[in-house]
Amino acid sequence: MKLIKKIAAIMLSVMMVLGMASVVSAEGTTTSGTSTANTGKITIDNAIVGQTYKIYKILELESFSGKPSSGANTGNYAYKVATGWSDFIRTGEGNTYLEITDGYVKWKGATDDASVAEFAKKALAYATSKNLTATKTEGPVTNKTVEFTDLALGYYLVDSSAGALCSLNTTDTDVTIQEKNDVPSVKKEVQEDSKVNATDEWGKSNTADIGQTVNFQTTITAQPGAQNYVLHDKMDERLTLTDGSVAVKFKSGETEKNLIENTEYTLTTSGLADGCAFEITFIQSFCNTLAKDDKIIVTYSATLDDGAVPKTEYKNETWLKYGDNNETNHDTTKTKTFEMPVFKYTKDGTKEKALEGAIFTLSKDQNGTDPINLVKTSAENAAEGTYRVAKTGETGVTTVTTPSSGKFTIKGLDADTYYLTETKQPAGYNKLKEPVTVVIAEDGTITVGTNKTPVDEVKVLNNTGTILPTTGGNGTSLIYFLGAVLALVSGVVLITKQRMKNS
Template sequence: MKQAKKFASFLLALVMVFAMATTAFAAGTNSITVNDAQKGETYKLYKMLDLSVNEANTAYSYTVNSDWDDFFTNGAGKDYVDIDIQGYVTWKESKKDAVSMEAFGKAAAAAVSGKTVVATETPTADGSFTFLNLDAGYYLITSTNGNLAIVDTTPTNPAATVNEKNVDHTLDKKVQEDSQAEAEGNGWGKSNSAQIGDTVNFQTTITLKKGAKNVVMHDKMGNGLTFSGANSVKIADLNSNTTAYLTEETDYTVVTTGLTDGCDFEIRFTQTYLDSLTTDTTLTVTYSAVLNENADITAGEKNDAKLTWGEKSETEWSETVTKTYQFDVLKYAANDTEKNPLAGATFQLKDASGNVVKLIKVSNTEYRVANGDEPGAVDSFTTVDSGKIVIKGVDLDKYTLVETAAPAGYNQLKDPVDVTVLDTNALTVEVPNATGTELPSTGGMGTTIFYVVGAILVIGAAVLLITKKRMSNRR
């Protein structure tokens, strides 16, 4: 029996949802130290039960603190304690298990509104702090960081110690890459490449600890990314045997308006869902964005995510980068050793699937890939003699250039020109154009030969006439 009681006490010390500590000895001389407290979180102390101890510290009794009468007589507390006719409190043996104590802690935390706060601490650094000058009693400590701590119920301990058990949650963000060679594994990595107008898929893995409070995922996108909206958000619970998805509104909400922290959207988990967690839970949050016309060719587009909880606790930002690229087209005459730009050649740009890539004309020498059905998009571009043509917003992929019209006096290319985009943005695709073979012209050797042949024929006719005449005279 004695061992069973010790084991029950051990369970209480490990799994209590909120820190409770019991102190004894003279009034106002007791203390409770909280170890591993977290910077910026607020810890509040409530006295739930009063404690009376004899001078020899060999006998003690609990009574309900007046603030908590209703909780223990009509509220959730009545299911955990027995109160005799004299008002003395004993804990029900059937409610000393870990699950029951966890439920009691949550119920107590939900009932603190209007209760007297004995003391409040908000640490300025991670570490320990101590509530001092306390009367003997049974105390509840709440934390804005979460609702896991331990309990100390030894009445003869005037300097109780509790340990903050609200372990930090974690977050890791990745982006989907089509090329397995560039991804860290399973097609997901920290960077990818895309063409303007492409949909980019993101995956954020969150680990929520039991006892979580006020958990929010924040997502901040660069100007070159447009969030696809709440409908693109899916949250899978990886702890279940078969993939289960959280339900919007019931388990979380997606917020896109009224945000003041520079984020594009937030995912706010409901407290009802967080309270339902009985173990550490890993979630995979997937969503998408479109790479738009503002995409930065040089630096790429960043997408950052972080997790906040409690009042001031948060993870570091987890970042991905989506890159897009450019290349130049130099059209010149094949016999021009200086390769001066040649005007008047019209090309279509086609992707690896043979689809024509729509373009927006930025200037005579610059085009970029159109964002979907963007107004003003064209199917082709035409070279000019003032410089190379730069094409911006392409993927790190293979393309072809198809010449649909050659400059006047030049032969149109029969075959497409292959383009393999480089991640240096320094690719120049050189396209020489040859002129046709020069044909004979009037007044040249081409007519002289007709004159010569004509003269020979005339002379031949004259010789024939003279010969015939001489033969006639001899007769």
């Protein structure tokens, strides 16, 4: 039978490896290295190190004749179905492209590049679904050239774990094809809420309050020949995925659109054995449309829960599985929260004396308004008070009273500028005139006021007032007493002198 000669020039995901003479020649002469007149060799140049390459024989070449010296792809070809492929051609998706007559196969489909490439993808999907054993497998490869030698002549599908290859040849025993696929990659970023609309809004780390919604973005850079794309996302236990927050977009050049769940991808958020928060499986019909460097952008959010420990890095990790159980790089972001230790004291000579009973609020407003809602986590009689930022919907307090130690700590704070306002001072002490400015940097270091030297705790000094004399006090009583004594003495002296005169 004769295949349409145009197939010989089409670049797609299948390969023909054919002989120079009829198969009836039981023994052929060597024509090139390990190839003979009735065996072939496939060479893949520019192979991707680490990938695995497979070939599947779809059709067997029973006989061939007629290649002229000019090298034109003409002649007579007789093909029969290879083992395992009959259902695909007779009743499956391959029936659109091939037909069997009297046991021989011929091409009947369209011969444009897109149609033949689609045939190759359907053939690969069939091989995968039926668990067909590859004719030969090489990999994971360690260099840029891969060879399949001593191949029986026939019609071969060539597959790589990076994507289907694209080549077709109908005449040569030795065929070389170029690997034009590349591996996909992922990039993960997290949004820093204090930098919204800034050029560095998205990066590899951020800081957050307890209960804050943290926004994430993963960008997949796709490649042609995409197979079995599944995005995995794993969060540390203190990050909780926000229900309904996952959205998927596709971008190619200037074109951007939202992808439709259950049409172009499926989303799984529970029952995942690998501990992932969610997985996105991209439907193969969508993957078939992907071109080089197309972008798939996945956005979602999570909440930092109340068990987050200050200065601990909470990671969100993502990776893409593709092809035959391959994985991209694992990309990770880190989220941290901080704390603010405070010590209220006065000076007793050179010693620092703790002050009990001072009342404070903490705010991000420089006037001390709109205080942060807090939840007390320490016992009422604890030597040091411990509070954390309240989550949305929690009942909390907006004031903190210093215990006998004069110390308290507020946990779960974002990197930001805060204002600690004394609303009531301890009895007998002067009230602070203005809020104390406290800056928590992105690395968690704390500075107070205009002093840029980092401190371990925020020290707040209160001074006692001066004791002033008052009317009716001991000072005037003493004066009155001394005046009375002087008056009495003067009287005695006058009386004594008068008696002396009279005598």
